[in-house]
Amino acid sequence: MERVTVLEKFIGKIRELIPESRIFLDASLSEYTSFKTGGPAECLVRVKDADEIKNLVSLAKNEDIPFYILGNGTNMLISDDGFKGLVISLKEMDPNINIFALKDGDTYSVSASAGCTLARLSSEAASNSLQGLEFAAGIPGSVGGAVVMNAGAYGGEIKDVLEFADVLDTNGDILRLSNEELKFAYRSSIIQEKQYIVLAASFILKKGDEKAIKAEIKELNERRREKQPLEYASAGSTFKRPEGLFAGKLIEDAGLKGLSVGDAAVSEKHCGFVINKGKATSADIYELISEVIEKVYEKSGVVLEPEIKLLGFEE
Numbered sequence: 001m002e003r004v005t006v007l008e009k010f011i012g013k014i015r016e017l018i019p020e021s022r023i024f025l026d027a028s029l030s031e032y033t034s035f036k037t038g039g040p041a042e043c044l045v046r047v048k049d050a051d052e053i054k055n056l057v058s059l060a061k062n063e064d065i066p067f068y069i070l071g072n073g074t075n076m077l078i079s080d081d082g083f084k085g086l087v088i089s090l091k092e093m094d095p096n097i098n099i100f101a102l103k104d105g106d107t108y109s110v111s112a113s114a115g116c117t118l119a120r121l122s123s124e125a126a127s128n129s130l131q132g133l134e135f136a137a138g139i140p141g142s143v144g145g146a147v148v149m150n151a152g153a154y155g156g157e158i159k160d161v162l163e164f165a166d167v168l169d170t171n172g173d174i175l176r177l178s179n180e181e182l183k184f185a186y187r188s189s190i191i192q193e194k195q196y197i198v199l200a201a202s203f204i205l206k207k208g209d210e211k212a213i214k215a216e217i218k219e220l221n222e223r224r225r226e227k228q229p230l231e232y233a234s235a236g237s238t239f240k241r242p243e244g245l246f247a248g249k250l251i252e253d254a255g256l257k258g259l260s261v262g263d264a265a266v267s268e269k270h271c272g273f274v275i276n277k278g279k280a281t282s283a284d285i286y287e288l289i290s291e292v293i294e295k296v297y298e299k300s301g302v303v304l305e306p307e308i309k310l311l312g313f314e315e
């Protein structure tokens, strides 16, 4: 069968599962990434809950259509050619935050859907005087993306507070994985290797003082605004921190502050951030990242590794 026909048949089946208002054809992925770049997805669906994810994944597999899971798109560089297949966006998933006290009365279990933003979850925790997620308040990703990446900042990491995650495995079964089973490491977890899809996660938080928790969040967010180029589109720190070193410092020492390709530039405020000054394409960003890696290697012998996930580029 012609690809167009296969796709039309597939989209017809999606329409049996998902309301038309949440199905988008030729959807520009630049609207779904914090870099504000990326070409079109042949089909994009904004899911509301875990059942919809499960059903769409099963359908895509049965019909042999490639699919990609997108959280808040804050750690992604997607090719200007876009994605041929189905993008499942969790951006509008119901947050589904549930809080209940554990037996000791001092600790609480707080769960949320994969699509809930970290900002929303930490704010909800703070309003319930629960501490532990202050570090995450300024990380712009979703709970799912944060578990996948073991997101962290200011001395905290998801692995410090996560109790378990519910994931969909490649056979279509739902597994509950404990913190230990998720094998967290610096900006990684077993989810990447096993291609699991996070549906929901649960965290253990301690009772604290609401005012102090909110003050801590405010202070960390101010530190971010001071140090990071939040006025520009970016995907946060572009590179992983090489052991014992800082990517930003290596880039600055190589004389690359402000280096640009088109509207993609190494931020002058924080060299670890590649920013989009306005009209950068993903190709510009990709070329700049490659140039930074090459020049830092020439200068220091350190091979920088992107922290951001690339979609649609040859490795």
Ligand SMILES: Cc1cc2nc3c(=O)[nH]c(=O)nc-3n(C[C@H](O)[C@H](O)[C@H](O)COP(=O)(O)OP(=O)(O)OC[C@H]3O[C@@H](n4cnc5c(N)ncnc54)[C@H](O)[C@@H]3O)c2cc1C
Binding pocket: 034, 068, 069, 070, 071, 072, 073, 074, 075, 076, 090, 114, 138, 139, 140, 141, 142, 143, 144, 145, 146, 147, 148, 149, 150, 151, 152, 153, 191, 196, 197, 198, 199, 230, 234, 235, 236, 237, 309
């Ligand atoms: C201004 C700025 C500041 C940032 N600061 C920090 C920081 O301090 N610390 C930090 O760690 N990160 C930071 N980031 C990066 C980013 O916010 C985190 O990596 C975040 O965890 C990514 O979540 P996301 O939902 O946006 O994931 P996406 O960008 O949508 O996806 C990232 C990867 O995870 C996969 N994925 C997403 N959701 C799921 C899911 N439910 N199941 C399976 N796979 C999934 C995607 O397929 C992709 O491979 C920053 C980004 C920006 C733009």
